[in-house]
Amino acid sequence: MINEQIRDKEVRLIGENGEQLGIMSSREAQKLADEAELDLVKIAPTAKPPVCKIIDYGKYKYEQTRRDKEAKKKQKTVELKEIRLSPNIDSNDLNTKINNAKKFLEKGNRVKITLRFRGREMAHMQSSKHILDDIAENLSEVAIVEKAPKIEGRSISMVLTEKK
Numbered sequence: 829m830i831n832e833q834i835r836d837k838e839v840r841l842i843g844e845n846g847e848q849l850g851i852m853s854s855r856e857a858q859k860l861a862d863e864a865e866l867d868l869v870k871i872a873p874t875a876k877p878p879v880c881k882i883i884d885y886g887k888y889k890y891e892q893t894r895r896d897k898e899a900k901k902k903q904k905t906v907e908l909k910e911i912r913l914s915p916n917i918d919s920n921d922l923n924t925k926i927n928n929a930k931k932f933l934e935k936g937n938r939v940k941i942t943l944r945f946r947g948r949e950m951a952h953m954q955s956s957k958h959i960l961d962d963i964a965e966n967l968s969e970v971a972i973v974e975k976a977p978k979i980e981g982r983s984i985s986m987v988l989t990e991k992k
Contacts, residue, residue: 829870830885831858834878839870842881851877908987910940915949915956922959926966933971933990942985953979960986 834854841849841857844866854868857880861868867885870878909932911925929939941963945953960977967988975987 829873830867831861834858834868834870834880836870836878838877839880840875840877842871842879844882854880857882904936907937908940909937910942912942912944913959914944914946915952915959917959922962926963929963929967929988930970933967933988936990938974938990939971939988940985941988942983944983946982950982953984957984960984964988 834857836854838851839854839857840851841860843849844864849860858868861882864882866882867888868880869883869885869888871881872879909929911929913922913925917925925941929941932939941960943956943960945956949956957977964971964973964986970991971988972991973986974989975985977984977986
């Protein structure tokens with residue numbers, strides 16, 4: 829809230845240079861802000877009494893958006909990468925997929941490994957679960973299993989994350 833929007837009886841006022849001006853009525857605070865040709869801005873509305881500051885509102889808004897942008901830049905997004913396999917995968921192909929998973933994990937991403945079944949392969953779902961166990965074992969030095977292998981329709985999937 830700024831200027832006339834502040835309806836509180838008493839406010840704690842902070843001057844434009846950061847000095848405490850004490851507790852006063854909001855009208856007096858507004859007068860001081862008008863004399864300085866600046867805005868009266870409510871900074872801490874939940875405090876007793878609310879804290880207001882005499883500042884240039886446009887400049888305050890600009891700096892706030894800049895701080896938010898800086899915070900957003902430093903934020904790291906973690907992606908979920910998916911690796912799909914079939915139950916009759918060869919060992920060399922499996923090693924390639926494991927190396928890809930290792931690269932994803934080193935970059936800080938989570939990896940979802942999906943074992944997809946088609947047609948008659950559905951009858952042998954339980955016997956193919958060892959493939960996911962082998963992958964988890966091979967990646968055990970760089971990753972931990974976040975979600976254990978689980979059957980979901982025509983596939984079994986598990987999620988791995990990087991070890992901290």
